[in-house]
Amino acid sequence: MPDAPVSRPHRRVRVLPRRRPRDEASGAWYPRWYWPGFALPGTLWMLVLFLLPFYVVVSIAFGTVDPVFQSPLPVYEPWWWTGRYLREEWGFATGEFRAVELRTIVYVVLATAICLVIAYAVAYYVARFGGKRKGLFLALLIAPFFISYLMRMLSWVELLQPNGYVNTVLTFLHITPHPINWLAGVPFTVVMGLVYGYIPYMVLPLYGFLDRIDQSQLEAGRDLGASPFRTFIRVTLPLSKPAILASLVIVTLPMFGDYYTNNLLSGSPKTTMFGNLLDNSMEATGQGPEAAVLVLFLVVFLMIPMLYYLRQTAKAQRDQ
């Protein structure tokens, strides 16, 4: 007789009551939606003030214009989209706009590099050696934000006039025999204008990060025999890489779309930047879809540094 099957004892699964997530720090219980709820305002903000307007831009880029008033007519249904403007502008972007695109990249890279060198030095000094005056230095760093970008640029227009103070000082000191026409389409003026305009946006994040670097790590570097310079290169600089990347993103992205710095400080086709082409299309009647397509080109291009930044940030978090 075969063995009677061994009756397996019933596995008694104890169904636990659904537990609310526990806040580990305080031991308090919160509903599931509690913490994600904090992201709601930001999510709504992104939806209403970014994604929705961005979709309108896309709809204009793939839309058409009013046959009478020539105003842009967005087409919201993707199945009615036309690629006509995209093809046209792609032709320009890979053709006669290339000089402008290259120039924009060169200007932005130069301006960003100068910004980084100056801003890092300033932020480093304030963070490390600010001492009791740190508050004062911080107030001075924030001071440029009290004056609008436009006003600061207009001030430079006056200072750089042929008979302005800059030329007066330069000729007085015999640095130059004749006044220099700084505003006559000089690339140097445009790049320095970008540096001047955007540098405050770089100093603050750098300062915020450098100020939080643990001093004991720097001391450890010194204790191990590294010189101050070597400690800076091997400890401070690698530690501040996330801040450098973040500040580069903050400064570089708006610089690529900047048009008024060039408009005010040059106005010459010799220094036209991509933002100026965009502005020209925006200002002209019937060019709405073209302008929207140029915006999309710029967004796609700017995704490259943005994605690099996100990748580096994720990598840094994994390494921690």
Added chain:
Amino acid sequence: MPYATYTTGIGYRRDLIPDEQIRGMSNPYEILWDTKYKGKIGIYDDYREALSMGLLKNGITDLNTGNPKYINEAQRTLTSLINAVNVRTSINGAYLGIPKGTFDIHQAWSGDMVAAWQYTPTQNMKTWQTLGYWFPSNRKGAVFNDTITIPANAQNPVLAHHFLDWMMTYKNAMLNFSWNGYQPPQRKADPTTLTTTKSYYGEPYVFPWMADAVVFEKDFHVGYFEEELTPQVDQLWHNAWQAFNSA
């Protein structure tokens, strides 16, 4: 309602460029290409105005042309300004830049130059005399008439009409002219007397040395209008302007 009349010519610094020099040229538009004034020459940051200047320099008088050949030639003509004189584009270079010395020569609307005296660094006759305006003596140039319009769906059309009536009175129209330099098409405002009749500010409406800036009714018979372009032609013009800007 017709609001302001004006022409497009060339504004210049009379202390640097004598009137006889520009008026003695066979094609005065060519002064914009004079390398002697390199870095101090400007044109309007306006695709219609700038390209029209290129057309006129090339002898083309149809400022609404849809002929790609003429438009492209005008664009090349403008582009040659970049290397020749390092031209700059601006919208306030005539009334603001010339008095301040930013520009020696700038494409100019007559109204801008009539009002430019208000922007000289010092307010006296000597500095006002440094401002000049040229327009073809045969009056064959770009001529305009800006209007004030009440939209069909205006919320307060009666009030809007009262405003137009108010603006059309001789006194108010001329007061406005004193301030903004743009000549109102008033029957009572005899163009032949505008260089001698005193404005609200106690100076002539138009300084006598800037008589070219006075607009006459006959200008609208011989001058050239910029009219609305078809979308296809407008695209050609815009492309040419973008090509100039990205040169």
